[in-house]
Amino acid sequence: MEKAERNLVEPLGEVHFNKPKLELSKGFIKFQLRVETFFLKKGYLLLLIGFLLGRALILSKLMPFSLPFFAAVYFIRRDKAPLALIGLIAGAATISISNxxxxxxxxxxxLFVFRVAKKWLHNELRALPFFVFFTLLGGKLLEDFILTKTLTIYDGMMAGVEASLGFILTLIFIQSIPLLSISKRRQSLKTEEIVCLIIMLASVMTGTIGWSLYDLSIEHVMSRYLVLLFAFVAGATVGSTVGVVTGLIFSLANVSSFYHMSLLAFAGLLGGLLKEGRKIGVAAGLLIATLLIGMYGEENSHLLKTVLETAAAIFLFILTPQALLTKIAKHIPGTPEYAAEQQQYMRKMRDVTAQRVAQFSNVFQALSKSFSSYDDPSEGQKGEEGRELDYFLSNVTGKTCQNCFKKDHCWTRNFDTTYDYMKEIMNELDHFGETSPRLSRDWEKHCTRSKKVRETIQQELTFFHANQKLKKQVQESRKLVADQLRGVSEVMGDFAKEIQRERENHHKQEEQILEALQDFGIHIEQVEIYSLEQRNVDIDMTIPYCRGHGECEKLIAPMLSDILGETIVVKSEECSTYPNGFCHVTFRSAKAFTVETGVAHAAKGGGFLSGDSYSTMELGCGKFAIAISDGMGNGERAHIESKETLQLLQKILQSGIEEKVAIKSVNSILSLRTTDEIFSTLDLAMIDLQNAGAEFLKIGSSPSFIRRGNKVFKVEASNLPMGILQEFEVDVVSEQLKAGDVLIMMSDGIFEGAKHVENFDLWMKRKISELKTDDPQDVADLIMEEVIRSRSGYIEDDMTVVVARIKHNTPKWTSIPVQNFRKKAN
Known part of the structure; x- marks a missing residue:
């Protein structure tokens, strides 16, 4: 009821308050853009940073920040270098005019030395820190000599320390300053860049040393605020790092506040650990650290002041808008915001890739349509035939009637009669090779050059038929190319859809599986679920070293089978090579059926190279393929031809293209590749491992046989061998196989190899039904032996027989009921 009331109230609230909120949001965005433009684009942020760094001191004497900052700005944003210089001089002037x-x-x-030496530099970036080092060293020694007229070892050591700090700070500022711009850059920050940014911010805050507001130290408030910010955004690791680095730099600037480093480091650690409590938790961490360090340290007399400074930092932190915190978190690896940003980026890249693949799919689809737009048997084709007849008769009249004195009489006054006569002559010569006596008499009466016209028509018919055959071949080739392009388009379209499928979040299922396995006593390091789709489960696990006891196959897979409600098996397993390591295991859905195969083959005359080739392969789409190819003849050439046929077929099938298109593509390649009369047969069986459905595609091959109990069925189709015709229709024979069926596929050397046999079908069926075994290898060997024995041990042709047995996929281990175990445990 409350939810329904809330749903009714919320739209009313949107009517009254949505517009002011929208205007306020737009105003805030405009203000933010103006601030970014003023400070970042126009460079006034560099002026402010330069002012603070210009008055920053180390050990109350050294000023190593000014020149490194100016050198980095001069190198990265040269147009803003004057602003940085003005800020540095103004900041130094607040200490003394001499500074x-x-x-x-x-x-x-x-500037003078760098500009003079610039023309000899090959890499200005590498040389910049060295220029800063020697400029600071020489400049400080020159300054000490002008002021005191003498140089001591102490002066040289201090100048060396300041120059060394300048060298390091130059490297730090070169990495930090680009982070202060709003130019398009990568979203993630490396650890080195984060540390450099922290050092720069801490260095800037040292410029506030000595400032106070209502007796509260500005540097203490700002440093604690900085620690709160990073502890909340990035956690304990980065928070404690910020505290240590900031406290160290403040300690170098003011030795008396060395305890401050402990306070900031402890506050960063506690705040990061308590970040789950949002801003209140992080603030509580800083407050606890302040009380503990304040009471324990030597500054316990100023505990109230320290607590007030902490309270001021907490107040600033609470006032910090969430949008700013989220924006900072997006750049720091390990944060949820960063992960979400990366996921969004990957999703965008995935969508762009899928869109490009889909565009290519559309291109191939369009090409397929353009190639398949040949003329169908319709009225258009009738018109085309009429035009071809007109062209034919035009060629005839051009060679006979053009110079005839009766041309006007025949074609102007009696056009229809002459046209019909010539058309009838053409048809009779085409069908019968000669004209009828009646037509010959009538034509001789009508035409003065009747014999020459008949001879010309006879000659032109030869060219006409050749042209028709060529046009038919072109149309067939266009149709084949169209089918191939359509197949590629479909594969790319499916691939684009697969790319667009996001990996679903299975955090809850991962926790459930992890909890169930750990309750059973199995320690699991990590579970990653990629898919829980029925019959397509994909799970990766990391487990401790199992010492080869087979826990994955014997325990984990059966428990997953009970949890997911289907049979799960171990797909792959990578065991650790040392006892304290981890094993990585992949679990997949088991197929409903499995195929066991056996092969027997022999070359003609007992040779080494057979013209037959065979292949058994499991395709990625849950299908199992068995193929036999018989090259024309025997020996090496036939072996190469049949082997290449199967290799082409396997690669095309694995790409996902339909079987018919794959076979037509292979046939096209074989027919166009060579002019030699070398042909190959192909016997292909595609078995679906989920329902045991089988499709047989036979191209000039021998029949196959299916043995089911005491019955034997023949599977055959009639097609010419591959490579003879560029275009042919593939006959597909579908059969529903069952568990226990034995499939026997063979080349013609086996099927027609038996001697003194009139009916090969009946002989082969009888031999198969008489076999007392179902083992595929034994069946193949026995059939081969029977054929060779009928030839008195002589092998007259290449022989190949492939036998496959269909079985239910029964796992080695049954499922383990997880729920029953939990009830007993409770």
Whole structure:
């Protein structure tokens, strides 16, 4: 009831408040864009950072931040370098005029030396830190000499320390400054970039040392706010890292606040651990760390002040908009926001890829339609035949009637009569090879050159028939290309749909499976579910080293079978090579049927190379293919021909193209590849492993036989061998197989190999029915032996027999009832 009331109330609220909220959101976005434009695009953020870095000190004396910052800005955003220089000089002037003059002088020396030496540099980026180092070293020594007129070892050491810090800070600022722009860059930040950004932010905050508001230290408030920010966004690891780095830099700037590093590090760790409590949890972590470190440290007399500074940092943190926190989190690896951003990016890339594949599929579909637009037997074809007849008669009249004195009489005054006579002559010569006496008499009366016209028509008929045959071949080739292009289009279309299928989130199922297995006493390190679709389950697991006891096959797969309600088997297993490692296992749905095969083959005369080739392959679409190819003749050439036929067929079938199109494609290749009269037969059986349905495609091959109990069935089809015709229709014979059926496929050397046999069908059926075994290999060997024995041990032709037995897929281990075990345990 409450839900229904809420559903009724919410639309009313949208009517009254949606417009002001929308205007407020637009106003906030405009304000945000203006702020980004002012600080980031126009570069005034660099002015502010330069001001703070210009007044930042290390050990209360050294100023190593100014020149590295200016050098990095000059190298990365040269147009904004003047703003950065103004900020640095202004910040240094807040300490003393001499510091401002020193900052300007060292910057001027750097610009002069860098511009002069630039033409000899091959890699400015690598050389930049060294220029900063030597400029700071020389500049500080020169400054000390001007002020004191002498140089001591202490001056040299301090100048070396400042120059070394400048060298390191230059490398840090080069990686940090690009992160302050809004240019299009990659979304993720490397760990080094995150640390460099933290160091830069901490260095900037050292410029606030000495500032206070209502007796609260600005640097303490801002540093704790920074730790809160990163602990909330990235967790304990990054939070504690920020605390350590920030506290260390503050300690170098002011040695008296060394305890502050412990406070910030502890606050980052606690805040990150308590981030599940959202902002309140992270704030509680900082407050607890402040109380513990404040009471334990030497600053316990100023505990109230420290707590107030923490409260100010917490107040700023609570006021921070969630949009800013989410935007920062998107750039830090390991955060949910980053994962969502990456997933969105991958989804976009997937959609783009699928769209491109679909476009290619449409292109192939369009090409297929353009090739298949040949003329069908209809009124259009009748018109085409009329035009061809007109062209034919035009060629005849051009050679006979063009120079005849009766041309006007025949074709102007009696056009229809002459046309009909010539058409009738053409038809009779085409069908009977000569004209009837009646037509000859009538034509001689009508035409003065009747004999020459008949001879010309006879000659032109030869060219006419050749042209018709060529046109038919072109149409057949166009149809074959259209079928091939349509097959490729369908495969690419299916592939595009497969790409667009997202991997479903199976977190709940993964937890259930993990819990069920662990309750049973099996330790599982990780479970990843890729698919729970019926008959298409795909699960990966990582388990500890099982010492070869077969836990996956004996325990885990049976339990998964009970949980998922279907038979699950181990598809692949990679065991660890050392005792403390992990095994990676893939579980898949078991097929409803399996196929056991046996093969027997022999070459003519007992040779090594047989003209027969065979192949048994399990295709990825849940089908099992058995193929036999018999090359024309014997020996090496026939062996190569049959072998290449099967290799082409296997590759095309594995691509997902339909069987008919695959066979036509192979036939086209064989017929166009060579002009030699080398042909191949093909006997293909496609067995569906889910329902045991079988499709037989026989191209010039011998019949196959199915043995079911005491009965034997013959499977045959009539087609010429492959490579003879460029276009032919593939006859598909479908049969429903059952568990226990034995399928026998053979080449003509086996089927027609028996001597003194008149009816090969009856002989083969009798021999198959007399067999006392169902083992595929034994059946193949016995059939081969019977044929060879009938020839008195001589092998007169290449012989190949492939036998397959259909079985129910019965797993080695039955399912283990998980629910019953849980009830007993409870």
């Amino acid at each position: 401002a003059v020193s900052t300007f002088g060292i910057t001027f020396i750097f």
